[in-house]
Amino acid sequence: MFRWLSLLFIVVTLYAQSDSEILKRADGFMKSSSKSNQFRAYNDYKNLYLRAIMAEDDNLKISALKGIVKSGNKLHIDISQYSDELSKIKPKTSYRAPSPKAIKKSKKAKNIKITSSHKLKSVRWKGDDLILKFDNSLNNNQINYFTLYDSKKGRYRYVFDIHASMLTKSQNLRKSDINRIKLAQFDTNTLRLVIENSEKVKVKFKRESTKLVIYIKSASGKKISKTALPLPKSTSPRRADRNKxxxxxxxxxxxxxxxxxxxxxxxxxxxxxxxxxxxxxxxxxxxxxxxxxxxxxxxxxxxxxxxxxxxxxxxxxxxxxxxxxxxxxxxxxxxxxxxxxxxxxxxxxxxxxxxxxxxxxxxxxxxxxxxxxxxxxxxxxxxxxxxxxxxxxxxxxxxxxxxxxxxxxxxxxxxxxxxxxxxxxxxxxxxxxxxxxxxxxxxxxxxxxxxxxxxxxxxxxxxxx
CATH class of the missing domain: 3.40.630.40 (Zn-dependent exopeptidases)
Structure with a gap:
């Protein structure tokens, strides 16, 4: 192990930029609304975290961990390990790892402990409503909804993260005017529903006791194939650069x-x-x-x-x-x-x-x-x-x-x-x-x-x- 860590240390020292320069660059990337820049920030913070471990620099480690947690949450990456480590390093501080913005909590939702007892029982369509039924009543703070847009691919994603687990395997849900709808277990405690389409989608949702009702309709109302995202044809793209x-x-x-x-x-x-x-x-x-x-x-x-x-x-x-x-x-x-x-x-x-x-x-x-x-x-x-x-x-x-x-x-x-x-x-x-x-x-x-x-x-x- 020491042989490998020595090699790793040599590789790290080859980087000419100082820790402060990388930290400044990462902080700059974090201010951007571009997902690519936020991902660069995330990687820079991870690089700094590695340097901090090698240099046994607790201050740098704290800065790096804060950056990892902040950027990771923006990118919806599981950073629980880093968040836990940060809390252990700073037991006397009031730091709390930021979490993705969820829907507004009601007064009744305060101090409610979420457990893995919430399990998905069934999924069904009723017109344009997708109805997810669970075995227990849902709370507002169990539902996190956000949207993403890939400008290069012209693709919209509407994502629901629900603090619950599935009783069935991952599945693709079909709807004639939407490219793809996928329901899967994102991690141990999170059920993720992703609505993906080449055009904007009208999405509304409401909580009804044990049900989450999601209205899904293409903004244009244009019908498409009931398959997933368009797949490539058997022939190869004409403009591919074959000098590779x-x-x-x-x-x-x-x-x-x-x-x-x-x-x-x-x-x-x-x-x-x-x-x-x-x-x-x-x-x-x-x-x-x-x-x-x-x-x-x-x-x-x-x-x-x-x-x-x-x-x-x-x-x-x-x-x-x-x-x-x-x-x-x-x-x-x-x-x-x-x-x-x-x-x-x-x-x-x-x-x-x-x-x-x-x-x-x-x-x-x-x-x-x-x-x-x-x-x-x-x-x-x-x-x-x-x-x-x-x-x-x-x-x-x-x-x-x-x-x-x-x-x-x-x-x-x-x-x-x-x-x-x-x-x-x-x-x-x-x-x-x-x-x-x-x-x-x-x-x-x-x-x-x-x-x-x-x-x-x-x-x-x-x-x-």
């Missing part, structure tokens, strides 16, 4: 078989076949494409992004297959895309633990997460965009013939992505432990269809960025 270099990383290999799933199918074989097919498609479209392994051999995780850096790749895509234990093999299925962060969500931790298992480093969990955070923060936004396009590409291609579950785009501490000097994403092409999905993953036609979707997603990313 792509490195594809087929996960595991050699002595490391990866996950061994249904009928002893091996992850290393499946992902290598998909990677080969993806390379073939991308090369046929005019891209320069390389693979971190061209046969069944073991490659250390740290060497994979090192190879991509040497090739001066524009993007790095690591292909993997997911798996769960035999007990849940029939339940877990779907495709997912991950980008790098030190996320500690239970889901990301489980997947990352599996994919990081081949790494023989003696660095502990804290050291790894700190290192991940520092080296890659400037690529998080680009990697997030790439992951979204890859996910949409796979869904658009596969769902024409096969019905696949959308596991979503997530962030996690994947060691294979560390050190990449370009946008880097880890793709989980399905669960090799699931009987039906495993059979698909060893089918050449299915793998080719998936590879086409990944190629379309890559081209979509290049066309937009």
């Amino acid at each position: 270099t792509i490195v594809i990383d087929a996960g595991h290999g050699g002595k490391d078989p990866g996950a061994v799933g249904y009928r002893k199918y091996r992850e290393k074989v499946v992902v290598f076949k998909i990677s080969q097919e993806l390379r073939k498609i991308l090369r046929s479209r005019g891209y320069k494409v390389y693979m971190t392994r061209d046969r069944d051999k073991f490659v250390k995780l740290s060497k994979r992004t090192e190879y991509a850096n040497k090739r001066k790749a524009d993007i790095f895509v690591s292909i993997h297959a997911n798996a769960v234990g035999h007990k849940n093999a029939d339940k877990a299925h779907g495709i997912e895309c991950y980008f790098l962060s030190s996320s500690r969500s239970a889901r990301a931790e489980k997947v990352a633990a599996k994919e990081n298992s081949a790494d023989l480093s003696d660095m502990n969990k804290y050291g790894k997460n700190t290192f991940l955070n520092f080296l890659n923060h400037h690529k998080i936004l680009a990697s997030n965009k790439l992951a979204i396009d890859l996910q949409r590409g796979m869904l658009g291609s596969l769902n024409k013939k096969y019905k696949v579950r959308d596991g979503g785009v997530r962030e996690g501490p994947f060691w294979v992505l560390v050190g990449a000097q370009m946008p880097a994403v880890l793709v989980e092409v399905g669960f090799i432990s699931h009987p039906k999905e495993a059979k698909r993953l060893v089918d050449n036609n299915y793998r080719k269809t998936m590879a086409i979707g990944l190629a379309n997603g890559i081209e979509r990313y290049f066309a937009k960025n």
